[in-house]
Amino acid sequence: xxxxxxxxxxxxxxxxxxxxxxxxxxxxxxxxxxxxxxxxxxxxxxxxxxxxxxxxxxxxxxxxxxxxxxxxxxxxxxxxxxxxxxxxxxxxxxxxxxxxxxxxxxxxxxxxxxxxxxxxxxxxxxxxxxxxxxxxxxxxxxxxxxxxxxxxxxxxxxxxxxxxxxxxxxxxxxxxxxxx
Amino acid sequence: xxxxxxxxxxxxxxxxxxxxxxxxxxxxxxxxxxxxxxxxxxxxxxxxxxxxxxxxxxxxxxxxxxxxxxxxxxxxxxxxxxxxxxxxxxxxxxxxxxxxxxxxxxxxxxx
Numbered sequence: 675x676x677x678x679x680x681x682x683x684x685x686x687x688x689x690x691x692x693x694x695x696x697x698x699x700x701x702x703x704x705x706x707x708x709x710x711x712x713x714x715x716x717x718x719x720x721x722x723x724x725x726x727x728x729x730x731x732x733x734x735x736x737x738x739x740x741x742x743x744x745x746x747x748x749x750x751x752x753x754x755x756x757x758x759x760x761x762x763x764x765x766x767x768x769x770x771x772x773x774x775x776x777x778x779x780x781x782x783x784x785x786x787x788x789x790x791x792x793x794x795x796x797x798x799x800x801x802x803x804x805x806x807x808x809x810x811x812x813x814x815x816x817x818x819x820x821x822x823x824x825x826x827x828x829x830x831x832x833x834x835x836x837x838x839x840x841x842x843x844x845x846x847x848x849x850x851x852x853x854x
Numbered sequence: 855x856x857x858x859x860x861x862x863x864x865x866x867x868x869x870x871x872x873x874x875x876x877x878x879x880x881x882x883x884x885x886x887x888x889x890x891x892x893x894x895x896x897x898x899x900x901x902x903x904x905x906x907x908x909x910x911x912x913x914x915x916x917x918x919x920x921x922x923x924x925x926x927x928x929x930x931x932x933x934x935x936x937x938x939x940x941x942x943x944x945x946x947x948x949x950x951x952x953x954x955x956x957x958x959x960x961x962x963x964x965x
Contacts, residue, residue, distance in 0.1 A: 754883055754903045755903050756885055756901075756903060757883040757884070757885040757902075757903035758885070760883065777951060777952070779952060786916075786920065786944070786956075787920055789946065789948065789951075789954070790946055790954055790956050791952075792952070792954075793952050793953075794951055794952020794953070795952075796952075804952075805883065807883065
């Protein structure tokens with residue numbers, strides 16, 4: 675018998691550790707379980723099983739067309755490095771306007787022109803997404819402008835208060851205002 | 855390639871971490887910054903938030919009355935320098951429909 679094996683820990687805890695130390699790694703299998711709820715919530719959000727987004731804003735009438743709007747996440751804008759803070763919205767065009775609408779844009783404040791109509795929604799018309807930059811100096815009474823461009827060349831616009839579109843963004847802006 | 859990757863645990867770890875960030879790196883939002891340099895000139899630098907530059911992208915200086923004062927394209931270094939127009943204007947970095955950045959003249963820093 676070697677000398678090392680002859681040394682036996684005297685305490686009960688020491689003996690327990692020697693006997694089970696290898697098998698404890700099975701506990702590592704439990705680690706992913708903690709992340710499961712968030713994983714499945716995200717999967718259902720991105721699949722659309724839990725609706726258009728985390729927070730539905732409602733239907734907005736834009737000229738002859740309408741669209742459903744939702745916040746992807748019911749949270750404050752997320753930073754995107756030097757591009758500033760970004761807020762993601764999802765939208766679904768009404769069934770009859772899918773064939774007529776060429777592009778959907780989103781902007782804070784009234785667009786100066788169609789060229790500067792803001793960020794464009796991309797994806798299927800049943801579930802489009804756009805990521806809107808939110809300047810930190812945005813006023814609390816700012817409006818979110820939706821611009822729809824038709825295949826026939828027509829353009830229709832509508833606006834909703836930002837406070838209605840994203841209360842979380844308004845709360846975040848109030849915080850930013852306090853810092854500056 | 856992969857056999858070499860798996861021989862170095864650190865390299866593998868970095869790869870896994872980078873894969874995790876992949877979803878975030880996909881978003882590359884347009885960005886543009888304008889600064890006034892000497893002699894009433896303004897220099898605008900365009901790019902994307904994933905760190906890539908924007909050489910050749912359209913950058914127009916447009917008056918408040920929607921006339922295009924300076925039609926331009928960013929140079930190889932992703933910048934464009936122009937004389938400050940006399941009329942009120944804004945800068946439009948235009949990387950395609952919906953991929954724009956507007957900078958109002960009020961937001962252009964003095965030197």
